[in-house]
Amino acid sequence: MREDEEKLETLGEKNSFSKTDPDATFMRMKEDAMNNGQTKPGYNVQIATENQFITNYDIFWRPTDQGTLIPFLDSFQARYGKQNGEVCADSGYGSEQNYEYMFGNGIAPYVKYNMFHAEDKRKRRQTPFLIQNLHYNETDDYFVCPMGQHMEHIGDVTVKSDLGYESTVSRYSARDCSGCPLRGKCYKAAADRRIIEVNHKNNAYRRKAKELLTSERGIHHRSNRPIEPEAVFGIIKFNHGFKRFHLKSNEKVKTEFGLVALAHNIRKCIAINQQNMEKNIKTDAPKRFYIHLTWDWIRFSEAC
Ligand code: SF4
Structure with missing residues (x-):
């Protein structure tokens, strides 16, 4: 028990640690010689670049990028005494919490979210059952399903992320789907009515981010991203062998x-x-x- 307690203390809020380096956590690496997705102890390195110069860097134990953006921007502020007016990052950073932080601190987020490209694909746009394609009446707060039934607001649930951030998700329900001829295509649950969950706050952030990303400036940032941080990591890891x-x-x-x-x-x-x-x-x-x-x-x- 004592050994277990010591290990739990070393673990802290992490979900794993290495016996040879307790600060390192197990992560999936791009380098996967066995081709079996084996995890290895490592650190998540985050960099900011400008014209391929590294302007800030930090090391994180979290394998995912989502939880690193806010502390990374804070470290930039601490290093230079001022903050970036614009941040460009990939979809791994596009969460409600990160958008809230950036919009709240006067930073224009040129940051994609996970469905940024997929939501505009023709197949998705032409599927009437997807939540993104249901008509929403903002004034009276209800959705309209493909059969014209109103899906009324039946309540909100609070969801807590592993970073401790709380999101509010609104639930909407159709009145009765039992006799609907589209039932098989519309939803798979056994319930006799369809219930959908919508995060309005996150959707509003995504709409604002999309506006930025599809603007002239956004297209410039998006086309520059592969030759900025990605190229710098490439130079360090592959040209100079620091792996x-x-x-x-x-x-x-x-x-x-x-x-x-x-x-x-x-x-x-x-x-x-x-x-x-x-x-x-x-x-x-x-x-x-x-x-x-x-x-x-x-x-x-x-x-x-
Ligand atoms: S199954 Fe229900 S929600 Fe779906 S189209 Fe039919 S009535 Fe509307």
């Missing part, structure tokens, strides 16, 4: 990745400098970069 941490524990791993990020930024700066020299373009980039480098070294020695 495993050499150190253990959160603090040391963070310091190690900080050095990797620093080296990446120096390489990038030198490459830009060389290109400018070849084109005979005068720039003050190296001088500015040196100031950042000194500042970062002070932070690292403190962390060590």
